Amino acid sequence: MGTPLDSREDQVVEVLDRLYEEYPDPTISLDFSNRLELLFAVVLSAQCTDERVNEVTAELFEKYRTPEDYATASEEQLAEDIYGITFHNSKASYLKESAQILIDEHDGEVPDTMAALTDLPGVGRKTANVVLQHGHDLTEGIVVDTHVRRISRRLGLTEEETPGKIERDLMTIVPEEDWKEYTHLLIEHGRATCTARNPDCSDCVLEDICPSSKLDHEVDLASGEAW
Known part of the structure; x- marks a missing residue:
């Protein structure tokens, strides 16, 4: 099991940093022209x-x-x-x-x-x-789809269950300038790695900070650190 950071605010900043690096151009996948x-x-x-x-x-x-x-x-x-x-x-x-x-x-x-x-x-x-x-290039909240709901809960960023409550909870910890991209980053990660039924924890850039990781971590009893 991975080890989350001290606070949800720290956790979400680290999540965003890693996912921006992993998916540098997240965007909506629907086709439209107006x-x-x-x-x-x-x-x-x-x-x-x-x-x-x-x-x-x-x-x-x-x-x-x-x-x-x-x-x-x-x-x-x-x-x-x-x-x-x-x-x-x-x-x-x-x-x-x-x-x-x-x-x-x-x-x-x-x-x-x-x-x-x-x-x-x-x-x-x-x-x-x-x-x-x-x-309209207006951001009033965070889009909570099935990927955002699943991964936010797995990462320990929220314990809420309904989309409305999850959105309100996330808006208190996700920096406002990242509200739009937060959704697309988690959608990308949900499709590529953190799938609903068989998440690939061994190939996940968030594995070591994810409290829901399926991987076992060896512990150095002398230092108390995972390795």
């Missing part, structure tokens, strides 16, 4: 892989260019066009309804506030954070 595409790509990504979303949106974004295109399409047609996405019927409804709200209340533009975004169907705080960060 704010509308970003919004809808993130909505579609709920409980679905980014790779699958990118496959579907490659054609979707060619066919639907404006909120009006989505609003005037039937839900049945939209559902067919996003078939293969998890919960495609529900998400087709989200796209159509959201597009109409954008037209009616926001002049066809994607809003730039947490309140307005979370008023859209299918948009929670996580999705809104992504849109604000990557669509």
